[in-house]
Amino acid sequence: MQAVNKYASALQHKIDEIQIYIQSLKRGRHDNFQEGVRFVSNSLNAFALIRRLHQDWPAWHTYMKRSVEKDEVQVIEDLLKKAPTVADMNEALLGMHRIEKTYGLEPKDIANGRLQGKQYDIQLFTRDCLTLVKHKIKKEDYGSAIQWFRIALQKKHNPHENIYNEILGAPFNDSIVSTLEPMSSFIVNKGNKTINASQLEQILKSNNNTCTADLQRLLQKLMISNNTQDLDETAPTPYDRGCRGLFPPRTKLSCRYNYTTTPFLRIAPLKMEEISVDPYIVIYHNIVSDKDIDDMHKAAVPKFFNGLAGIPKKNQTEPREIVSRCSWVTNPLPSRERVNRRFIDMTGLDIKGNAEIQVSNYGLGGHFKPHFDYISDDQKEQPDIIELGDRVATINVYTSDVEQGGATVFPNAEVTILPQKGNALFWFNLESDGTPDPRSLHSVCPVIVGSRWTFTKWLREKAQVFTRPCVRR
């Protein structure tokens, strides 16, 4: 923005100078031939004119040809190198898709800045909607594609549309026709009559009458079809229901001070909130200070890599989904040691040989699909598993608040937890005899608004020989 402003001022400066030159040319009247002749018949005028045309004009011409403020353009070019890539664009589209589908949001609400009933002063424009249309078609989600296409058609036309069209190309062009073509039969069968003749005329006009016959035919189809069934709505999964806050409320749960797990808690008990008794899921409130959170984030961010979903299958070729940015704090740090001490106080479990803590950040639509933290068969050979054993339990500390979305959901246990900065969630992945507990299936809902930060710690099996007795079931 700053760079473009600088460029615009430089351009304005040049225009001002050229205007001054134009003013300087206005000497005497020579609107017609006679006046011209009279003007040059005066030798002073003739001399000055010849001198100006001979000396000044070429110099002004050279000035006009000089590209406007090379430095400013260079700054913009350097910034462009850091512009989002195709991969970034794709991630953003996937994030938008997840938000729409997981929370069951209507495209028209999203486009008008209404997210789960909360109104934001933001809206999407025609070109945003059309980019989403293309993505929906790629995902073969035709119901949603049509909705987004209609919204694109209905969006108010910008008063400066002509300028945008000149620079960006007309939004409804041949490429959108070829994208929509595969679903035109779907439009006829399932489409809803939502644009009328005058709207169609408006679209054609705003498109500078560059609509091809193909596009006109497609728009006509949209108009004539009147089947009301519009969406191929698939039933929400348990994960979706958890993210939408639809699990039944839990009762008979308590909040209390824990002052027994370790001797230290006698002088500084921890606030514990039961979330579920069986399976055991609890939250400890305010276990990390803002300062320790900042220090840990600072240590982790320079080493951030893409957090990828799931475990790659043998011979898998398609890229794994990027779900977060994360890294491990592996070096000893006073903040990390304090957090680890808290983990021991909370759980009574041992962290021998396992001091590192993961820091994760989830952005636009960032999520983590339902998964188990206990190891699967194809992970058994991993060196850390051989050394430390399975992931008995997980601690997840919320190190930021999240304005909307980003809950932790246990789809099988029907539990949803909203992030709250400083709180730690703790649950077991294995039964006390070491058997995997499928009720530990858990997930992160897509972030709608905000940036979600967490610490994750897996408590490992081998360190627990003296802390967790094996109970026969």
Ligand SMILES: O=C(O)CCC(=O)C(=O)O
């Ligand atoms: O951040 C969360 O709520 C859960 C993260 C998680 O499941 C994991 O890192 O394994």
Ligand SMILES: [Fe+2]
């Ligand atoms: Fe997990």
